Amino acid sequence: MLLSSEKKTVDMRGAYGDALVELGKTDARIVCVGGDTTDSLKTKKFGDKYPERMFNVGIAEANLVSIAAGLAIAGKVSFASTYAAFVPGRAVDQIRNTICYPRLSVKLVVSHGGLTVGPDGASHQQIEDIGTTRSMPNMRVILPADGVAVRHLVKEMVDTPGPFYMRLARPTTELIYADSTPADQFRVGRGNTLVEGSDATIIACGLMVAKALEASAALKRDGLSVGVVDMFTIKPIDTELVARCAKETGALVTAEEHNIIGGLGAAVSEAAGETYPVPIKRVGVRDVFGESCRDEEVDTLLEQHGLTATEIARSVIEARSRARR
Template identity: 40%
Template sequence: MTMEKRSTREALGDGLTELGRLNENVVVIDADVASSTYVKAFADEFPDRYYNVGIAEQNMVEVASGMALAGKKPYAVAFSSFLIGRAYDQIRCCVAMPNLDVKLVATHAGITVGEDGSTHQMLEDLALMRVLPNMNIFVPADYWSARNMIVSSYKNDKPLYIRLGRPEVPLFYSPWDEFHIGGGRIIREGSDVSIVACGIMLFEALRAADILARQGIEAEIIDCYSVKPLPEELIQSSVRRTGCCVVAEEHNGMGGLCGAVAESLGINYPVPLRFVAVKDRFGESGTPAELQEYYSLKYREIVGAVAQVWTTRRR
């Protein structure tokens, strides 16, 4: 991890532009947010493959599905709250049901959207996307993972939802790291507790692991960047070694990564389990840092959750 910071949404413009050079069938459909999502870079280089449909997310998804049927590789881009919230029926009926090669890329997800408030702070999107058959989900943690997921995504011909954020975050991965659907990474080995995280909570998990190590508890950190399909074997293998688990995500504690891990472990290997996530609430206005504190999405909460599961871990 470096001191340099870049946002995952910034990777969208760079990744799509690189994709445009690799595959002439890549097209971008935008809901009039090109400057905020950084897809303006693609529009400037490939104006004949960029379509701004205006603030009309439902129409955007239908246009994308039609282009997929015509053999194109469409990337539909909008803010998370409007892409998933407004266009859910179109995503369900026009993308997931026919199992089309449409990539849905949402920026400004989670409470770290900041001052824009609850209408823009989407905390339910992973749950909504998870329950759709055929849908795959990526949640990158930093700029390089986001960029590499976007660039490699065209090789897969299934529906895919990529969740990106607004704030700048530390660079953790390298330009050469690879990511695949159904994958995850152990980024710190440990024997006492498994911490499964995605997105910005990966960095909070790493900070928590440093504190726990000083207390004699070695945490194993898993970047669960593929929320669906879940890297179940990786998670279960870790939990069988550690005997307990904490899940951390910038999302409602129900239905997202927390729900996915709980379902998997509940069926296959039940262990003491705690969540660090938003607790059945909508967002509020504030700076990203203030909101992370207010909604208890910091390393301190992860340390506290580990203290609860570690004392009752499965041995």
């Protein structure tokens, strides 16, 4: 049973910090590099436990990436963390040429992506980071749905050589997975089927997975059988799973807290187009910038941009209307 029976929220950033501390007990290769955001990213937990393996380089994101690369060259598994607006935002050249080109084991783990950054506004609401990192050769791109996924995927990153980009959510998120979910459910290049369906499939990532489950439940009450996939690995995309969902259900909807250009919707469309083309509807930010709002208004901001269970359900109906008969 993958789905949690508990109704509660969890902090992805806290799960990240806890995972690093736990893995650091037995793996001395792990080091952390921070960009003056160690409290926010919870990597301070690692620094407090292993101060000799924690390096805070200040507000200097290009240096953060380059120093992490240097540590990787020295045989370390480098975790470099800050906000998505700054990495990849201010360090694209360093990521491309210093990490991806030599295929170094640098794990970029960021938070504050998407519209849920709220008060920080459009300048910090990074909605193009997945498109940026996904287009870089050798980079793997991950968006976990909750803290359980984060815990297992951090271990997966340690065990898998090469560069990674993982985006965590700023707000607490709904618990999706049971604590007992085995680690082998979180492999690079895989997606998890959370709900089986026959009429359509919703493929979601990050905090939109919870909304996809809500939409599927609402459509079930209307007599539709709609599957839900947590596509936590955006690159490499699980092409086999995308093709199977397309073939078995005939229509796909993607849901992401990212620009519909370059993100999950683009990756799924590419995979389906080359394997089993079906109607696809993309739910995401419609190629516009976000805007500032108070923390208590974040749900309203998501609603304004169509990042809701209601919009996902409506998109399922639209995609099905164009499906093969």
